[in-house]
Amino acid sequence: MQVSVDEDKCCGAGTCVLLLPEVFDQREDDGIVVLLEQRPDARQHTLVREAASVCPAGAITVHEDA
Template identity: 70%
Template structure:
């Protein structure tokens, strides 16, 4: 799995950080998403998928490796 985030779409809701804090963070000044890990480990995949699904701005995109 590979993660990309669109900072322009991000509204700073922070759901991604709550669900996968080892993968996502937020900037202190405006709350915009910061991607900490572009290729999460297998045990992080479920949390990352959930974070992408609940993102209100659809700012998180996932690509699954074959």
């Protein structure tokens, strides 16, 4: 799995950070998402998918490995 974020779409809701702070963070100045781990550990995949699905701005994209 590979994760990407679109900072231009992010509205700073922070749901992703609450779900998985090991993978997502927010910038101090404006709350925009910061991706900490582009290839999260397999144990985190379920929560990464959940973060992407609940993101109100649709700023998180999950790319499943083939």
